[in-house]
Amino acid sequence: MTLDDTLSEELRILRHSVRELVRDKVAPRAWQIDQDRDYPEDVFAAFRDQGLFALALPENEGGTDAGTMGLAIAVEEVARACASSAQILILSALVTWPMRLFGTDDMRQNYVHAVADGSKRGSFALTEPNASSDLGSMVTRAEKDGPDYILNGEKDFISGSPQADFFIVFAGAGDNADMRESMTAFLVDVPQPGVIFLRRDEGMGLKGMPHCDWSFDNCRTPESHLIGGIGKGEEIARLSMNAIQPLLAARGLGAAEEALAFARDYANTRRIYGGLLADLQTTQLHLAEMAVNVEATRLLTYQAARMVDEDRFRDEVDAAYLNAAKLMSARTAVHATDHAMQAVGGHAYMEVHPLERMYRDARHLGLYMGTSEVLSLRVARSVLDGSLGYGPSVSRQSTEERSRRQG
Secondary structure (H helix, E strand, O other): OOHHHHOOHHHHHHHHHHHHHHHHHHHHHHHHHHHHOOOOHHHHHHHHHOOHHHOOOOHHHOOOOOHHHHHHHHHHHHHOOOHHHHHHHHHHHHOOHHHHHHOOHHHHHHHHHHHHHOOOOEEEEOOEOOEOOOHHHOOOEEEEEOOEEEEEEEEEEEEOHHHOOEEEEEEEOOOOOOHHHHEEEEEEEOOOOOEEEEEEEOOOOOOOOOEEEEEEEEEEEEHHHEEOOOOOHHHHHHHHHHHHHHHHHHHHHHHHHHHHHHHHHHHHHOEEOOEEHHHOHHHHHHHHHHHHHHHHHHHHHHHHHHHHHOOOOOOHHHHHHHHHHHHHHHHHHHHHHHHHHHHHOHHHHOOOOHHHHHHHHHHHHHOOOOOHHHHHHHHHHHHHOOOOOOOOOOHHHHHHHHHHHHO
């Protein structure tokens, strides 16, 4: 029995179809995507044609109602071959959540539906040069000017932005000087003269997903593109990031699964000291540890995906479980790719080897959409206030009884 046996027939069919797509369209391109550092338009088209961007969305928003669980399975399978391609799917969900949660009917009809059918792409413009985890340090502002808002500021690391048709931009608005109270989300169509490309930031991994910096210089967007109202931006950002934690966890899960499979296949064929690498107990112990971590990550990831589908991603207790999934996945992805590299040896350190790329890509997970440290602190708060439901210690009672008897 595998965990697939607990999935619905529809989800098992989905996994099979995505696995075939990955084999035919994604895996053969993964090395070249990394080397060329170009956004894979052919992979995007393949995802669009197979309807993958519609998976997480309900039918009334142009989707197929497979939910976050369905999209997580697709991300998991794609991530086994190419993290940059998996990130395309994750980004499609991230940019729709603000409008799904707080947007107008017009936004859902003209933007969420368009993301679902692949006719529009979006990007999430939150991080600034001096504001990432500390959103209260943001300085981008939006000022009312007649029927429009005028945005000024700079945003960094906007994933997939050169290909985007719109940005979800977060900026301070209104009279409150406290950024956390005034933060507001805006829908901004691009290209337009007030949105200026500054540079592309080259990271150690995810070479096929461009992360770019943009300046907003008297950028205009109509008041009808304000999402949720003045001061709703912090809540919109928090809930949107909560909702995609299972997808990020699925990306790490896919990477770890592939690293484990690669190490297993290599160990079963590599001859050393008159036998197979798989015959060595050291190899077996490493493979067992990787497998335990992968299966623990799978349980947390699937639980988190189901929680989002059940609308359980809004409070801090729910967020603790979602963050735990992403934390475990980020650690497991790095651990598995590192151990797989160690099993293969020096060849895996070379640029031509898939494990070298997988290791670089895995490291991104501990930094993106909440660093591991920030997410750990959120989990710790729910542990300390007792809201995770572990209950009081019972061991202390026996200690007190012993002290009483000795007294």
